Amino acid sequence: MKSTGKSNHLYALGFIATSSFSIYLVLPLALGGMVEYLDFTDKQIGYLALISSIGLALGSLWVPLRKGKLSFYTIAKWSLASLLIIDMISIFSTDFYSLSLLRFFAGFFGGIIYAAVLSTLSSLKMPERGFTIYVLVYSCTSAIYLFVTPYILNIGQMPALFIFMALNAGAGLLLSPNIKALSEGNQQLPQIQLSFLLKNKLIWFSLLAYLFLQMGCGAIWAYLERIGDFHGFSNQFMGITFGVSEFAAILASILVLKIGDSKGILIPIVLGILLLAISSFVVNFIPYPLFFLIAVFILAGAWAGTFPFFQKVQASHDPLGKIVSLGAFVNLLGKGLGPATAALFLTSENYNNVIWTSLITFLLSFVFIFPELLSLERKK
Secondary structure (H helix, E strand, C coil): CCCCCCHHHHHHHHHHHHHHCHHHHHHHHHHHHHHHHHCCCHHHHHHHHHHHHHHHHHHHHHHHHCCCCCCHHHHHHHHHHHHHHHHHHHCCCCCHHHHHHHHHHHHHHHHHHHHHHHHHHHCCCCHHHHHHHHHHHHHHHHHHHHHHHHHHHHHHHHHHHHHHHHHHHHHHHHHHHHHHHHHHHHCCCCCCCHHHHHCCHHHHHHHHHHHHHHHHHHHHHHHHHHHHHHHCCCHHHHHHHHHHHHHHHHHHHHHHHHHCCCCCCHHHHHHHHHHHHHHHHHHHHCCCHHHHHHHHHHHHHHHHHHHHHHHHHHHHHCCCCHHHHHHHHHHHHHHHHHHHHHHHCCCCCCCHHHHHHHHHHHHHHHHHHHHHHHHHHHHC
């Protein structure tokens, strides 16, 4: 029987996963800082988000395709150590090309640990519990970081933020021995074979749906700070808004833990996609502080409440974690393709095309996941 995992190990695992790509927790503020302090353009920050995500995606893809026998603990330790070093070097980078290269490699090592975490969580008896605890840790950490990031940027601009990211990676490195027990039964992480993927066409539907979901979330998330700035909102208001919004993610995570399987998968995913679309529309087209705050609050909660169920759909195809580890690649690729796609259509007049990018990809996500959801509901 597969282990459900002790809570202390799951929380440690959640923080280590969060440490592996902590800059994404404050991505809107980080990208806004690059525009303000490094003179990057709006299009450049969209492309930088893509470059970072390609690194994350390739790192996550390495886990299921790799050769050799590396334990999860070994992967965690060396990836976090490498990330710490790259964050420290990033302190001295001020131009777009060198910083893009550094963030690519930071993403690569972050992707390795991220995929390893998801593979381990997928092997548990109740994978949605592990995924939800991860989202809970992610949301709590993100809430704190979003509150403090505007002050960090005001004090030391981008170098101070990269120092903070390096300290975060160091904390994950110190915690890495605590997850040994959880990885003991999963020393050899699952590898993907093409024949396995070709057996079930619904696998491709779920992966495409996940890709489009993350593209939509990535596009709106990357440009939220710029949209707020376009509306005339202050950095402090944006920091408070982002920080408060993470409490919605925490509440949504707790709700997922409470309801479990009682509502199935169809209703949570359809409701989540609908709320993501509505809140994305409001942040741009209803430019009032209260509406913006509420919309970002709902946006964060909808993502946190939808993510575990998408992961559960993937895990249903393969309890050993092959599909979830491939889903990590799709997830991270989507987070970069979203901002980059929005950047291609970005105009100097407004950020309307960012929103349309998100809305179209959310619709495509629903189209591709619906056959999968119907199939799973019939099996119940």
